[in-house]
Amino acid sequence: MERTEQQIRRLEELELLEKDGINAFPYSYEKTHNALDIITKFKDEQSEEYSNVSVAGRIMAIRRMGKASFCHILDQTGKIQLYLKKDDLPEFYDKFKLLDIGDIIGVKGFVFRTKTGEISIHSKEIILLCKSVTPLPIAKEEIDEQGNKVIYDAFTDKETRYRQRYTDLIVNYDIRKAFINRSKIISEMRHYFDSKGWLEVETPILQPIYGGATARPFITHHNALDIPLYLRIADELYLKRLIVGGFEGVYEISKNFRNEGMDKMHNPEYTAMEIYVAYKDYNWMMDMTEDLLCSIASNVFGTTTFFYDNKEISFEKPFRRAKMFDLFKEYTGMDLKGINYDELKDLIHKFHLEIPENSSYTKILDEIFSEKVQPHLIQPTFVIDYPIEISPLAKKHRTEAGLVERFELFVNGGELANAFSELNDPRDQRNRLEQQALDRANGDEEAMVLDEDFLNALEIGMPPTAGLGIGIDRLVMILTGETSIRDVLFFPTMKPEKA
RNA sequence: GACUCGGUAGCUCAGAUGGUAGAGCAUUAGACUUUUAAUCUAAGGGCCGUGGGUUCGAUCCCCGCCCGAGUCACCA
Numbered sequence: 001m002e003r004t005e006q007q008i009r010r011l012e013e014l015e016l017l018e019k020d021g022i023n024a025f026p027y028s029y030e031k032t033h034n035a036l037d038i039i040t041k042f043k044d045e046q047s048e049e050y051s052n053v054s055v056a057g058r059i060m061a062i063r064r065m066g067k068a069s070f071c072h073i074l075d076q077t078g079k080i081q082l083y084l085k086k087d088d089l090p091e092f093y094d095k096f097k098l099l100d101i102g103d104i105i106g107v108k109g110f111v112f113r114t115k116t117g118e119i120s121i122h123s124k125e126i127i128l129l130c131k132s133v134t135p136l137p138i139a140k141e142e143i144d145e146q147g148n149k150v151i152y153d154a155f156t157d158k159e160t161r162y163r164q165r166y167t168d169l170i171v172n173y174d175i176r177k178a179f180i181n182r183s184k185i186i187s188e189m190r191h192y193f194d195s196k197g198w199l200e201v202e203t204p205i206l207q208p209i210y211g212g213a214t215a216r217p218f219i220t221h222h223n224a225l226d227i228p229l230y231l232r233i234a235d236e237l238y239l240k241r242l243i244v245g246g247f248e249g250v251y252e253i254s255k256n257f258r259n260e261g262m263d264k265m266h267n268p269e270y271t272a273m274e275i276y277v278a279y280k281d282y283n284w285m286m287d288m289t290e291d292l293l294c295s296i297a298s299n300v301f302g303t304t305t306f307f308y309d310n311k312e313i314s315f316e317k318p319f320r321r322a323k324m325f326d327l328f329k330e331y332t333g334m335d336l337k338g339i340n341y342d343e344l345k346d347l348i349h350k351f352h353l354e355i356p357e358n359s360s361y362t363k364i365l366d367e368i369f370s371e372k373v374q375p376h377l378i379q380p381t382f383v384i385d386y387p388i389e390i391s392p393l394a395k396k397h398r399t400e401a402g403l404v405e406r407f408e409l410f411v412n413g414g415e416l417a418n419a420f421s422e423l424n425d426p427r428d429q430r431n432r433l434e435q436q437a438l439d440r441a442n443g444d445e446e447a448m449v450l451d452e453d454f455l456n457a458l459e460i461g462m463p464p465t466a467g468l469g470i471g472i473d474r475l476v477m478i479l480t481g482e483t484s485i486r487d488v489l490f491f492p493t494m495k496p497e498k499a
Numbered sequence: 500g501a502c503u504c505g506g507u508a509g510c511u512c513a514g515a516u517g518g519u520a521g522a523g524c525a526u527u528a529g530a531c532u533u534u535u536a537a538u539c540u541a542a543g544g545g546c547c548g549u550g551g552g553u554u555c556g557a558u559c560c561c562c563g564c565c566c567g568a569g570u571c572a573c574c575a
Contacts, residue, residue: 005544006509006526061535068532085532101525115533137510140524140536152536153511153524159567160510171510215574234575260574261500270575354572415575446574471575497566 036077050111102132198249203238212236231257251275377410394420
């Protein structure tokens with residue numbers, strides 16, 4: 001491989017250090033403190049606890065001034081300054097010249113406050129823990145008079161940041177907050193479900209028949225069996241089989257894979273949570289969903305109010321609930337319920353929709369909804385009672401013909417959750433899947449595949465059940481304020497650099 | 500997939516209406532024993548994304564390709 005001037009120099013210095021008998025890659029190091037512990041808790045220089053601390057981290061800045069030097073090291077909790085004085089480090093001080101920004105070191109010493117008031121470690125011993133060969137795209141920063149952090153020449157190239165997330169995490173330290181919060185959100189969600197006695201399960205990612213959603217799958221091949229396998233597009237059908245099997249509450253948090261376009265709301269692999277609870281319906285599930293989101297907000301962030309995309313969003317219970325056709329009325333001024341196909345087609349022009357004239361009834365309805373209604377749903381809103389044609393796994397509405405018992409939760413104009421009273425009449429389910437098979441035969445690549453074994457499970461019998469799916473990445477985006485899905489994924493899907 | 504914008508030193512960027520490039524930080528050497536974007540002095544560092552074309556000559560103009568960002572389409 002080709003090396004830069006700076007890499008060559010660092011490799012040469014590494015050899016110099018090794019010639020001096022220094023192990024540049026030792027096996028372990030005993031830390032007593034984190035940077036943040038010291039910065040927040042250190043009070044006076046007489047205290048016993050801080051007279052001999054040991055910390056470790058990556059060198060982020062070096063300021064050499066002849067026989068004394070300062071540097072900042074960064075650990076998982078933050079930065080702390082080190083003070084190195086030649087008199088105190090007779091063995092080491094000259095070798096320090098061979099250390100670079102990016103090297104990881106261990107330090108022992110006592111904590112003190114410098115003339116300018118910065119809590120620092122007066123170093124008595126320094127050990128190299130890892131030599132860094134490739135320089136970091138380090139940025140300079142200062143704290144201005146208002147106390148704001150000002151960063152000069154920040155590492156901003158999106159491509160490199162996503163491809164080398166490890167570098168991004170070091171240099172753009174603050175991005176880790178969103179990832180830590182992502183972890184806490186998921187953890188809180190698990191805690192909520194576990195405390196209700198629902199069981200976390202794992203179902204196949206490699207599936208001979210994919211289902212549970214309308215989407216194009218990734219396909220792969222199993223060599224020993226010599227069969228095609230699909231990467232799952234949803235957990236739904238397997239989780240319902242477990243409800244048939246007698247579990248009364250199961251959930252799964254894991255990746256789905258959809259072979260479709262990618263943008264700031266979509267990544268080919270994304271994390272979904274799906275939960276199914278027996279003997280419940282979608283009304284119950286709405287209550288549970290708002291309680292869940294409200295608890296996550298309060299327990300992780302200590303608030304139910306968030307600012308997203310310059311809008312204030314409140315996850316305080318209860319969320320608005322509105323029937324789909326009532327929302328049509330509200331935002332288009334028209335009652336679309338029972339409207340016939342020709343009248344509906346006229347609306348394509350009236351609303352300037354960019355869809356083909358011969359689009360299906362539900363496609364037009366769906367389009368009007370996304371264009372005319374969805375953008376208005378900023379605050380968490382349950383949209384309820386959907387047309388049966390676009391919901392092949394949902395149970396018919398108990399009182400409204402042509403509708404199913406389904407809700408979707410919208411926040412900031414985007415879909416966050418989808419749920420139904422699950423269809424458990426095997427005859428109805430067969431009819432609906434056969435219709436999907438027909439659509440498929442007519443060229444709808446996303447229509448569902450008929451899964452005989454799933455139908456067999458329903459014939460064995462599934463109790464009344466409520467099911468819910470939540471897009472975890474989108475939930476994390478809303479709660480952390482990130483507007484691109486790539487900023488809540490450590491490693492967003494990227495095209496390889498060399499095709 | 501379509502359109503728009505972008506790719507120049509390790510990083511952030513500037514640049515020339517075509518004559519093989521410049522700044523700040525980073526790096527190297529020197530000075531400096533409480534600095535903090537440390538400072539001061541000097542120096543090195545570039546197939547200007549990639550392949551063609553036009554031209555005496557291209558990093559700059561034209562065409563193709565690669566990668567990214569944004570918008571749209573599809574979707575969660």
